[in-house]
Amino acid sequence: MRLRREEPDCGRVTCWGRARKMAARGGVEEMRSRVILGEFGVRNVHTTDFPGNYPGYDDAWDQAKFEQNFRVDVIHMDENTLEFDMVGIDAAIANAFRRILLAEVPTIAVEKVFVYNNTSIVQDEILAHRLGLIPIRADPRLFEYKNQDDEEGTEIDTLQFQLKIKCKQNPRAAKDSSDPNELYINHKVYSKHMTWVPLGNQADLFADADLRPVHDDILIAQLRPGQEIDVLMHCVKGIGKDHAKFSPVATASYRLLPEITLLQPIEGEAAETLKKCFSPGVIEIQNIKGKKVAKVANARMDTFSREIFRHDDLKNLVRLARVRDHYIFSVESTGILPPDVLMSEAIKVLIGKCRRFLDELDSNHMD
Amino acid sequence: MAEEAQGKPALELVQADGADGSCVTFVLHNEDHTLGNSLRYMIMKNSEVEFCGYSITHPSESKINFRIQTRGGLPAVEPFRKGLTELVDVCQHVLSKFEAGIKEYKAQKEAEME
Numbered sequence: 215m216r217l218r219r220e221e222p223d224c225g226r227v228t229c230w231g232r233a234r235k236m237a238a239r240g241g242v243e244e245m246r247s248r249v250i251l252g253e254f255g256v257r258n259v260h261t262t263d264f265p266g267n268y269p270g271y272d273d274a275w276d277q278a279k280f281e282q283n284f285r286v287d288v289i290h291m292d293e294n295t296l297e298f299d300m301v302g303i304d305a306a307i308a309n310a311f312r313r314i315l316l317a318e319v320p321t322i323a324v325e326k327v328f329v330y331n332n333t334s335i336v337q338d339e340i341l342a343h344r345l346g347l348i349p350i351r352a353d354p355r356l357f358e359y360k361n362q363d364d365e366e367g368t369e370i371d372t373l374q375f376q377l378k379i380k381c382k383q384n385p386r387a388a389k390d391s392s393d394p395n396e397l398y399i400n401h402k403v404y405s406k407h408m409t410w411v412p413l414g415n416q417a418d419l420f421a422d423a424d425l426r427p428v429h430d431d432i433l434i435a436q437l438r439p440g441q442e443i444d445v446l447m448h449c450v451k452g453i454g455k456d457h458a459k460f461s462p463v464a465t466a467s468y469r470l471l472p473e474i475t476l477l478q479p480i481e482g483e484a485a486e487t488l489k490k491c492f493s494p495g496v497i498e499i500q501n502i503k504g505k506k507v508a509k510v511a512n513a514r515m516d517t518f519s520r521e522i523f524r525h526d527d528l529k530n531l532v533r534l535a536r537v538r539d540h541y542i543f544s545v546e547s548t549g550i551l552p553p554d555v556l557m558s559e560a561i562k563v564l565i566g567k568c569r570r571f572l573d574e575l576d577s578n579h580m581d
Numbered sequence: 582m583a584e585e586a587q588g589k590p591a592l593e594l595v596q597a598d599g600a601d602g603s604c605v606t607f608v609l610h611n612e613d614h615t616l617g618n619s620l621r622y623m624i625m626k627n628s629e630v631e632f633c634g635y636s637i638t639h640p641s642e643s644k645i646n647f648r649i650q651t652r653g654g655l656p657a658v659e660p661f662r663k664g665l666t667e668l669v670d671v672c673q674h675v676l677s678k679f680e681a682g683i684k685e686y687k688a689q690k691e692a693e694m695e
Binding site: 261264265266273274275277280281284285286287288291298300303304306307309310313314317318554557558561562564565567568569570571572574575578579 | 590591592594609612614615616618619620621622623625626627628658661662665666667668669670671672673674675676678679680681682683685686687
């Protein structure tokens with residue numbers, strides 16, 4: 215599909231131009247399936263394949279067709295990160311999963327801090343805020359939500375931790391030392407100093423579960439001799455919507471699969487310039503009959519810096535687009551739950567929401 | 582005719598008097614774009630639906646107004662129910678495909694280790 219050189223690519227297409235594009239091979243397909251990155255704007259952003267929009271297309275929902283086109287490819291997974299592709303789904307649903315991962319998958323975090331003694335330089339509320347943000351390694355699926363009016367926590371909805379530490383002078387330090395590590399004992403309060411205090415039958419239930427903060431080396435406060443911290447913490451189950459400390463992901467995001475099409479063969483010096491306009495590894499130069507020819511090797515790696523639009527001789531020879539239904543998800547967990555479990559839980563949360571309204575509809579109709 | 586459930590209703594229907602049930606505004610409490618947009622997409626894919634849209638009345642209140650208008654006198658509750666059921670089916674399929682993909686990846690990693 216050629217762009218006329220004298221027409222500025224401002225994102226608006228004239229009637230004549232659109233008819234020409236529609237008639238052009240694949241013009242409609244492109245409108246339906248690609249998001250085009252133009253020089254001054256982005257085109258075809260919204261999903262338009264609803265029934266009645268395109269003559270000759272049957273766009274009504276068909277579960278069988280969806281199941282046939284849909285696939286999930288896991289690219290990379292380790293302890294805390296997961297990168298996978300979801301192909302054949304719409305933005306509305308992919309975004310719903312992303313939003314749920316950030317805000318509606320429950321976790322356990324410190325909610326109430328009972329301060330028995332805090333003579334450190336960190337104020338009570340700052341200390342409590344910091345303690346709340348520490349990720350706690352406890353499976354939230356084993357706990358219930360706490361009742362709002364319940365003052366004392368029960369064993370099914372509360373986890374207790376204690377932090378009791380006192381800083382003392384080190385009698386064995388050298389006389390003229392100035393290193394705090396030598397002079398003082400316990401002057402840095404880390405998350406490893408938090409100890410679990412079992413409530414009720416938790417000692418039996420979670421005997422082998424290692425309930426502690428995810429990371430041992432989170433610095434909570436610093437002390438000097440004579441200062442001490444003695445707090446009791448109650449952890450409850452909550453969701454990210456309520457407070458960001460309950461969010462189970464460091465972040466969860468997606469991007470659409472980039473697609474770079476060379477509208478004309480690009481050779482020689484222009485090929486070298488083209489290669490520099492994109493991220494490394496996207497464009498490779500092949501040597502065909504002594505001439506350097508550019509070829510798109512791996513468009514997936516590109517970050518679309520739009521550098522190509524700064525070169526007047528090259529900008530009309532390349533089409534930058536994104537595939538509208540191919541989502542490259544990246545989920546990074548804080549360590550509470552593995553990232554694949556998080557994604558499964560997020561999908562279950564969406565199912566739960568729909569089921570809740572279906573039940574409401576059914577009970578409304580019974581009345 | 583406005584229907585309300587007992588206690589704290591999560592779903593309310595608001596209908597103009599005299600209308601025939603083919604144009605209904607649902608008020609969904611404690612919901613936002615997460616369910617709103619995905620449900621709107623599923624319902625728009627239904628060819629019986631003439632209009633489907635949602636709006637968040639005020640960002641401080643977590644409720645959405647979800648409006649459905651059908652053609653041909655079909656009661657609007659039908660596409661609403663159908664959209665919810667279809668969304669559940671989509672999610673279940675995504676879940677099974679995702680878990681299968683993860684299992685396959687883990688098996689492949691195990692095979693590479695050996």
